[in-house]
Amino acid sequence: MRIPSTSWRRIAAAASLATVTFLTSACGTGTGSNGDAAGSAAKSGDKPFIALSNGFIGNGWRQTMVAAFEDAAKQAQADGLIGKYKAINAPGDNSATEQIAQIKSLLLQKPDALLIDPSSPTALKPVIQQACNAGIKVVVFDSAIDAPCAHVIQNSFTDWATHAAKPLLEGIGGKGNVIVSRGVVGSQPEAEMHKTTQKILSDYPSVKTAATVTGMCDGATAQKAVLGVLSSVPKVDGVIGCGDGYGVAQAFTSAGKDVPAVTFETNGRALNYWKDKKIDNGSVAVMSDPGQSVAAMWAALDLLDGKKVPEHMTLPIVLVEQKDRDAWASVLKPDQYAAWPWTRDLFRQQVEAAENGGKPVQPPVPTAAD
Structure with a gap:
């Protein structure tokens, strides 16, 4: 239809x-x-x-x-x-x-x-x-x-957390270091998502959680939170979030580090950044x-x-995979989800x-x- x-x-x-x-x-x-x-x-x-x-x-x-x-x-x-x-x-x-x-x-x-x-x-x-x-x-x-x-x-929220984590973990080859960026801590959705994320991570014994931050499912908040831990963590291969990847990417860029696999926001700014940077490393965009x-x-x-x-x-x-990314990016304004x-x-x-x-x-x- x-x-x-x-x-x-x-x-x-x-x-x-x-x-x-x-x-x-x-x-x-x-x-x-x-x-x-x-x-x-x-x-x-x-x-x-x-x-x-x-x-x-x-x-x-x-x-x-x-x-x-x-x-x-x-x-x-x-x-x-x-x-x-x-x-x-x-x-x-x-x-x-x-x-x-x-x-x-x-x-x-x-x-x-x-x-x-x-x-x-x-x-x-x-x-x-x-x-x-x-x-x-x-x-x-x-x-x-x-x-x-x-x-x-x-x-x-189980689907959301699953699609935010599994493609990313597979994209980094099922091994390496990740940061987990949590959402609105205290809310029922976030509790369910965090539980799902932890369960999925347990299936990847070669993946280590280097740090956990609270990004609030918001790029600007996640950028500050991730930037605050980058100096104290080893090489990061991915950041599992709930739609804050654009801000996470800015944190890595500010720190002079390569952008790892991230969970992008489903807004126009993030999708066009993902497209323009030709990122193909397991990143995905998914949110409710x-x-x-x-x-x-x-x-x-x-x-x-x-x-x-x-x-x-x-x-x-709303799951935006790479195959549908450009279609969504073409109709969304920068701050529109x-x-x-x-x-x-x-x-x-x-x-x-x-x-x-x-x-x-x-x-x-x-x-x-x-």
């Missing part, structure tokens, strides 16, 4: 809105296309009010995720599917306490549906139950959650899909319409696949002709 070029242009627009989205939604002042404050408790006629709570905004993936939601929600509002929408980012560093306070504030505004990218798999359970008790449809995405009343949409926020919006609208949605859905990660273009029709195909026990429908890789 091919997605019309307008869909890819909307994704590009989402990336360009990322900075503006951060500035507006972090303060809770996002507006709908009618110019009214999106956080108003009043509905626009009988159309639903959709709110998004994001527990962390400190990397480009999260900014793309929020921007993708805002772009899709704005279009849904223009199409008469929703009345209002609002996205708020917790101000701290993945703090469950601050996100709980944020959600409680949102509940006072009486949204019809609440989308949550959670900071903790357990701490948000009481406030999510509070939302459910108030009749609000809750869709959690990007993480598992200990809250039975919520619907959950996520990617497979920031478009999950849009899929969560379609799930919420279906639930509000009384349609059946599985309580748990696992959607495809690759995201699947979740139309309502494509989401319902996923629902049908889940209900029938089939594999998730794989969205199409863009081409220059799209």
